[in-house]
Amino acid sequence: MTSQPPTAAAERLLDEACGWVGKMHSGHFAPDAQQQLAAWRATDASHEQAWQKALALWQGMEQLRGRRIPGAEPLLTERNRKPAARGRHDIKRRAYLAAACCAALAVSLAAYYPPQLWQADYLTQKGEQRRISLADGSRVTLNSGSAVELHFDGTVRRIELLQGEAFFEVAKDADRPFIVSTDGPEIRAVGTAFDVHRLAGRTDVELVEGVVELQDAAHKHRLRLQAGQAASIGAGNIDIQPQPRAENMALWRDGLLQFDGLPLGAAVAQINRYRPGKVVLLNQTLAETRISGLFRLDALDQAVTSLQTAVPQLQIVQITPYLLVLR
Incomplete structure (x- = not known):
């Protein structure tokens, strides 16, 4: 099985699937809507896959249901107000809110775990x-x-x-x-x-x-x-x-990172694979400068310092412990 990067079509299908999940849990899901959903799922394999992902997202929200949400309490002026009867507009509103929550969770998960990684073992x-x-x-x-x-x-x-x-x-x-x-x-x-x-x-x-x-x-x-x-x-x-x-070969298994005549820009990219935060190379005129060295993966700040030793004109500016700028 091969994995494909998420496309605009896949994201659109996931949004549609979240909308169907929201309608299904809105408390008003007529038989004709059920038939429409069945037809939507049967369109092709990508529709069914999007439906299964939307269901999984919804189920992942179950642990949040019933919990107190800070800031959700009514204002004092609202507490004695008589609740309005739920009508068709309220049912639609609940469906839209459910779909929005599902879609928001999908976006949040995609930010930390891209969709192609959801299938990872x-x-x-x-x-x-x-x-x-x-x-x-x-x-x-x-x-x-x-x-x-x-x-x-x-x-x-x-x-x-x-x-x-x-x-x-x-x-x-x-x-x-x-x-x-x-x-x-x-x-x-x-x-x-x-x-x-x-x-x-x-x-x-x-x-x-x-x-x-x-x-x-x-x-x-x-x-x-x-x-x-x-x-x-x-x-x-x-x-x-x-x-x-x-x-x-594969020195990373021994906790080591080696540069053997590697361009500075590529060396910085290698450091960023392992080091928390980000090292940014602003001085692109030095990006092709070749460097060599052997460094420990658990001491990559020393590797960054060694870059300045190998390229004396390079300046290191620490913005935060996690953000270093090379200029």
Whole structure:
């Protein structure tokens, strides 16, 4: 299964589904409305998927029902006012409020967890790493800000890397190939150890041991990697990368971050993958300056200071402990 980034159409369908959920819980849901909802859900698979997400959002709000909301108490002048009888207008209002709450929750969740991550079985936050033992004996180590979805059955072991980077140590099973996919590109192995990093427009692979077969997103090119090799998979191409040293592959698993002639702009982006907050490079004239170094992931402020040592004209301004500006 491949994950697609949220589109305007998907967001519109989720809004419509939230509207239907609100109407259903408004206390006035006529039989003809039920038929209209059934027809809406049956339009295609995307409509039903949006409906299931809206239901899940609504159910997630159950724990809030009945709780006191600060500021919701009536004013003194309102407390003795006789409540008005509920009419059709009030029913509609309740439906709109329910739909609005559902949609607001959807927006809030999307801000912290993009829709493509809702299907994740395992994920990590920024600066977090996690090691997972799978049912078949394989192991997956997730890097900072990463997510995977598992699809194991009797014939295949498939993992979708939804975001970020992961290191795979694959248990041998000749009857069930082990496949890692990243929205098109695929890495197929039987018993091996390799690193996969999903980036915008490409997937980088480093093979520590064993053999893997790569396939591009268009399914037009295949390539076998041998231990110690690295490659980059694009939409319609696979490129072998300069062979890295075996001891330098996936150093993040050892809590280390290495720059080997990396442009300053790319180095700052790497630091931002792990460090809480944000480092902003304002001086773009220095962005292509090459730097090298080995740093601990739990001491990245020292890495930022080392950037100034490597590029003396660089100035570091601390706005807050979480916001550093390089100029």
